[in-house]
Ligand SMILES: Nc1ncnc2c1ncn2[C@@H]1O[C@H](COP(=O)(O)OP(=O)(O)OP(=O)(O)O)[C@@H](O)[C@H]1O
């Protein structure tokens with residue numbers, strides 16, 4: 282850099298170039314934390330959502346009833362806790378809580394853990410609503426063939442619920458992409474923290490945050506396009522091919 | 533006396549909370565019979581079928597399958613259900629699967645048949661209901677009558693010993709009712725054991741081997757169709773029939 286920047290636009294460009302390494306690293310960590318955190322969070326959300334959906338029957342074995350009851354209670358507490366507190370507070374409590382109890386957890390792992398727990402709590406409600414939205418007749422149709430309730434859930438109900446939930450899952454990922462910025466409080470070197478560092482030297486905070494605003498925008502734009510494509514791909518085909526080989530004497 | 537029945541229901545009762553829907557139900561079904569269950573709305577016909585299929589658990593009483601009391605173990609119930617199929621008023625085809633997949637799901641996942649055999653069974657049964665050309669269609673792309681014929685084929689693929697029908701034609705447009713009834717008639721001719729809840733009086737009279745008439749949770753008539761349609765004994769049955777003849 283030979284010339285000193287004279288206006289904000291030039292400063293944005295200057296900061297972006299000078300600290301490109303920081304921003305690239307920040308982008309990478311933001312992506313890693315949000316992708317891993319979201320995907321594992323989805324798994325947890327499905328598990329918790331299904332546990333919440335199971336009903337305990339009088340005919341079940343007492344041990345099974347006990348375990349199910351405990352799981353359901355735990356699920357309820359977990360969901361309430363994580364939906365009822367801000368992610369930034371969760372980050373502090375999880376990170377320092379683990380450290381003080383002797384777990385040497387690094388900040389990225391803690392960040393992923395918080396994202397996953399947070400996502401799981403919201404996702405479980407989405408999954409539960411998704412399961413509820415499927416006509417009970419689908420389950421009865423499966424049971425009437427002799428499928429077990431678990432098999433009916435995995436092969437008939439969940440695939441249909443999943444399809445309905447995909448837009449909400451996409452939404453959640455985009456939210457997480459942005460929400461990981463709060464993880465700077467536990468020292469995760471994602472975009473926000475990098476911008477803070479980059480802005481510090483020249484005292485150009487506005488310009489530095491403009492840089493990451495653009496990065497967030499581009500990331501969200503790209504991912505939302507990808508999700509739209511995926512949703513289109515997943516829609517049931519509108520047409521079907523008649524199997525003419527079986528056409529003979531039918532109406 | 534030796535019990536030759538496929539299904540026998542003994543002293544069966546069902547309540548939803550305070551509401552007693554089935555009371556002291558006693559009857560049995562022999563192999564090859566086509567039993568029609570008639571009765572006015574709310575008399576408990578659907579609930580009875582759902583208890584027989586264990587989609588509802590009875591409050592009291594027993595169900596015997598080939599003389600064996602049906603237990604409460606999930607595994608046992610699954611096996612029993614794979615032999616006692618059910619066709620629903622609202623079809624309940626799997627929306628995420630094609631017609632062919634619908635017909636292979638049970639044979640593959642429950643009976644664990646090899647793919648080729650499941651496939652050929654599906655095609656055979658779809659042919660018999662006239663739906664084989666539609667193997668690639670999804671349920672949403674079919675008319676009600678077509679869906680119901682696929683649902684019957686799906687049930688038949690399991691080679692069930694008994695097939696239960698709950699008002700299979702009630703959700704259909706009048707011009708499609710005939711197609712479905714014809715399929716059921718031919719099943720009766722092949723001596724498939726069937727238990728059919730229906731409001732199709734002509735079908736009950738011409739095809740069934742026995743009529744059960746239900747009133748307020750009781751079976752009040754259990755007689756051959758000729759007798760039921762010409763000389764009903766119970767006053768509610770008389771009233772019920774006169775409404776149908778008038779309408
Ligand atoms: N899940 C349920 N919870 C509470 N009550 C129920 C339930 N299912 C059925 N009932 C009640 O049981 C009674 C009998 O219902 P059922 O569906 O068996 O009648 P039905 O003879 O099949 O009538 P229809 O000809 O209208 O189908 C009704 O009064 C109904 O309100």
Ligand SMILES: [Mg+2]
Pocket residue numbers: 577578579699
């Ligand atoms: Mg009914």
